[in-house]
Amino acid sequence: MAHISVTIITYNEEHRIEACLKSLQDIADEIIVVDSFSTDRTVEICNAYGCKVTQRRFPGYGAQRQYATSLTSYSYVLSIDADEVLSPALRSSLIKLKEEGFAHRVYEMSRLNFYCGQPVKHCGWYPDIQIRLFDKRYANWNLRDLSERVIFPDSLKPVLLDGDILHYRCSTPDEYRKVQNRHAALSSGIIKARRSSVPFFTPYIKGVKAFLECYISKGAILDGPEGRAISRESYRTAYMAYDLARRSLRKKQQ
Known part of the structure; x- marks a missing residue:
């Protein structure tokens, strides 16, 4: 049977991490957690598992993801976040892979994102294809602060697995806003590194562009109240950055 190392990066995830860990049973041969000094019970729960x-x-x-990968014992690494859960179909796909062995170096999977408990099928949030299972001898994370991704040689072609990663982004609008605040702060650092100045009107233009792209181009209008809320946050996050x-x-x- 093939082995899989799982990596998770965490910070104050005591309310979500247990569901994530339960979904990894029978799949993870080891779970590497890199925690950013949580002040809640996150580490305690992880140790219990x-x-x-x-x-x-x-x-x-x-x-951070690459550092977690460097600590793994096995060649194949599954990266998952503390607010994510493997769907039953994806669990079955991964268990089948473990039983039959890996025929490819890189695997991708769709991710279904939830906003305050509601699945979101537009906004650019689905199928939200993610490369999360890979042979670390051939692929690894880049070192970007934001919008990070797994990189690998062009000769390798990712194979899509059946099933979804279920991503519970937030329980409340305020929680989502706090996450977006962190993303805006990281994005602002990237912007500062690339530009010598930002004109006064640029934040407004970028905010409106982000709203329209989410609401119209990515179909958030079809997601009702959730789509409107996500689009407004897209405006605010871009403006803030x-x-x-x-x-x-x-x-x-x-």
């Missing part, structure tokens, strides 16, 4: 927990300052998503960058660059120039 036999995870190998390491605590490390959060340097960015790509670097560019406004933070603008203010920081102005201060630097003074």
Whole structure:
């Protein structure tokens, strides 16, 4: 039977991590958790499930995921987040892979995202194809702070597995906003590194563009109240990222 190492990066996930860990039963031969010094029961819960927990300052998503990968014992690595759960169909696909062996180096899977308990089929949130299972000898995470991804040679072709990753992004609108605030802060750092200045009107333009892209181009209008809420947050996040960058660059120039 083939072996799979699972990696999870965490920070204050005590309300979600147990569902994630339960869905990994019969699939994970080891679970590597890299925790960014949680102040709740996250580490305690992970230890109770036999995870190998390491605590490390959060340097960015790509670097943290790659660090977790470097701690694994087996060649094939499944990366999952603490707020994600493997669907029954995806669990069956992975168990079948373990029994029959890996015929490919890189596997991808669809991700179904939930907003406040509701599945979202538009907004660019589905099928949201993710490469999450790979042979670390041939593929690994890039080191981007945000929008990180698994990179591999062009000669390798990802194979889609049946089933979904169920991604429970938030329980409340306020929780989603807090996550988006962190993304905006990370994005602002990227913007500052690429630009010498940000004009006053740019945050507004970027915000409107993000709203229209989500609501119209990505079909959020078809998701009802959830689609409208997600589109508004898309505006706010884009506006905030560019406004933070603008203010920081102005201060630097003074």
